[in-house]
Amino acid sequence: MVGRKPERKSAPPTDVRAHVLASATRLFAARGFDGTSLQAIADEVGVAKPSVLHHFPSKEALRASVLDNMLAHWSEALPRLLLAATAGEGRFDALVGELISFFAADTDRAKLLVREAMDRPDEVRLLLTAQVRPWQTAISEYIRKGQRHDEHFADVDAEAYVLHVINLVIAGLAVFDTFRVLLPDASVAESRARYVTEIIRIAKSSLFAGPALSAEPRDPSLEGAPNRRNGTTR
Template sequence: MPTPRTTRADIAQKILDHASRLFAAHGFDAVSLAQISKRVGIRKPSLLYHFRSKDTLREAVLEELLAHWSDVLPKLLLAATSGSEQFDAVLSKTVAFFAEDRDRARLILRELLDRPDQVLPLIETHVQPWVTIVSSYIRRGQEQGRLWFDADPQSYVAHVTILVIGSLATFETVAALAPDNEDSERLLERHTNELLRIAKTSLFRPRPTTHHDPESPES
């Protein structure tokens, strides 16, 4: 039997989960605490016991989302053994993080558009540190000649992040461009693979290739 403390924690998590999905689908302003309470299966006063206001709940939803991501990224950066592996690990995990639950992308995109001033402190706390790490890696790669020299590290990270979030947040609309008979999971796989290709080729210089001419005198 769960303890009262466990039960309270479970209810708080359910509130966060349902609030995240409703905010992502309809926007913060269009969702009421009564709607969230109904989804969770509790009364509004019970919700306010866990989160004293709608703004507090919104902050908790964003904190959980960004904190989870900022916890994952450093582990990926440290686990990689080379520049290329590091890039693949970080970018693939970024795409997978938003592809496996596209409400994450929708929620962040809505907040960036609707309340940029309020999102800024959260970005500075949870996002800026790993942007700095990845930007430093890009600069090292440029010095070693592996990456395009004219790439702007911080701008590149910002553009790729918005590309991933925006394209996955709007995936259902973009999917209308695909053939009618294509499986949605297969389409999502193609979509994410193309995101990875665009991001990688716009940063990494192609490796030099050598061509062997069988008719040359040295053959």
């Protein structure tokens, strides 16, 4: 009945498609797919609803594009991750660190993945099998090699371990905005630093056998790595 206000946004009036994609990503992550109307997206971008459907044939297509877009960013980050995984000493730290960096850079990525896992299990199962399983297998074999050399705990279930580390990072960052009330530091950045540092510590100390970590530091050269031990006793 009532006409919608044109309401120009601060962003350039061109590039509507990219703007729609960005708004949809934010809103799907925050409220979920079913909790987000095309009208809400159109309002944020500052266009009429049919304009959204000009760039994406349907709401379902928009959802697929949002996911594709995130996976494209992941492919972009892959080379850095591969490089980290092959570096000498701090391989493990660097690998987990890169994983965390990707999802910490934009927690919408983590939220979208967790929502998809719950809303569209079949779709995500296919995605996991195609995109994650090769990594899981490779890392698991690396872990078993370490187990034969007594570097890793003998009772680690390699495949399950990899899953739980992935879950720690992704689900952990997906709910961080909510859970951070239980880490009431001075700044959000500070509590997030604590949060991710502890993820890395848990992942590492539940894998590496050898001398107790608190007794003798394994390698002083790791101190400069993005994830340092700082013995928080609070």
